[in-house]
Amino acid sequence: MVSKKVSSERKYECHKCWVEMNKEEVETFGPNIIIDVCPKCNGIWLDKGELEKLLKDRKLSNYLTKHIGVKSSSPMICPQCGNLMDIEKADEIEVDVCLTCGGVWLDSGELEELKTKSEEGFEGDKLAKMEELEEERLYKARNSSLNKFLRKLTK
Ligand SMILES: [Zn+2]
Numbered sequence: 001m002v003s004k005k006v007s008s009e010r011k012y013e014c015h016k017c018w019v020e021m022n023k024e025e026v027e028t029f030g031p032n033i034i035i036d037v038c039p040k041c042n043g044i045w046l047d048k049g050e051l052e053k054l055l056k057d058r059k060l061s062n063y064l065t066k067h068i069g070v071k072s073s074s075p076m077i078c079p080q081c082g083n084l085m086d087i088e089k090a091d092e093i094e095v096d097v098c099l100t101c102g103g104v105w106l107d108s109g110e111l112e113e114l115k116t117k118s119e120e121g122f123e124g125d126k127l128a129k130m131e132e133l134e135e136e137r138l139y140k141a142r143n144s145s146l147n148k149f150l151r152k153l154t155k
């Protein structure tokens with residue numbers, strides 16, 4: 001991974017080490033992207049869409065970051081928006097994904113592991129994905145009936 005340090009706007013703090021993360025510019029085939037790297041534990045924070053650009057694998061990155069359900073199983077709080085995160089798995093690799101903004105936390109070495117998975121043609125666990133899709137659908141349905149009810153009340 002070719003990267004160089006850049007200094008720009010907003011800095012995130014590593015949720016494990018409580019130190020400011022460094023911005024690093026990474027060369028991709030498209031425009032370069034800026035990711036946040038913890039100088040202590042080498043964890044990486046990726047904003048929405050950045051995982052796909054790094055892996056160049058839409059299937060795997062969609063699998064990890066799209067339709068991730070509504071239940072939070074991660075103790076981590078999103079450094080970007082402060083909302084709950086969930087743990088998503090690609091076999092034994094566990095990444096934390098924000099349920100709200102879609103940002104991704106990768107522990108040290110996980111990016112390389114995901115890259116290997118991608119090269120091996122990982123397809124994802126379809127059953128687990130189905131469960132999350134269903135969960136998300138139910139949540140939305142519940143929400144929309146609650147909204148209807150609330151609208152009725154305010155009339
Ligand atoms: Zn750290």
Ligand SMILES: [Zn+2]
Nearest residue numbers: 078081098101
């Ligand atoms: Zn977030």
